Amino acid sequence: MPKTERMKKEKLIVFRKLLDRQRGEISSQIQHLGDEALNKTLRESSGNLSSHTLHMADLATDNYDRDFSLSLVGNEQKVLNRIDEALKRIEDKTYGYCIKCGKKLPEKRLKAVPYAELCIKHQEEEESVNK
Numbered sequence: 001m002p003k004t005e006r007m008k009k010e011k012l013i014v015f016r017k018l019l020d021r022q023r024g025e026i027s028s029q030i031q032h033l034g035d036e037a038l039n040k041t042l043r044e045s046s047g048n049l050s051s052h053t054l055h056m057a058d059l060a061t062d063n064y065d066r067d068f069s070l071s072l073v074g075n076e077q078k079v080l081n082r083i084d085e086a087l088k089r090i091e092d093k094t095y096g097y098c099i100k101c102g103k104k105l106p107e108k109r110l111k112a113v114p115y116a117e118l119c120i121k122h123q124e125e126e127e128s129v130n131k
């Protein structure tokens, strides 16, 4: 981590606001998606006898929808974790730098993705590993 250049306090405050807002939005999305998935599960498990007439294809679609909602929740949860990490870095005043090489992240990128934690190079590396 380079000691010479640290993000200005005023800027950190701006990004903290951005992160806080995004955190709120994602939390309510997770809540919403979770409720939806739960409702579907309840509907299925309390299904009456007439549900036996359902085609298998319909059931499969329903399951797919639920899995899809759940995987969305998973993704959102990951973003939420990254936002929390970013907020921690704001507290530590290490925010705005690649966590791997300490390179300064372009402000444009931080404005688009305030929880960005890697420079482009390391981001690409990370993505190719996860593929």
Ligand SMILES: [Zn+2]
Residues within 6 Å of the ligand: 098, 099, 100, 101, 102, 103, 118, 119, 120, 121, 122
């Ligand atoms: Zn890097």
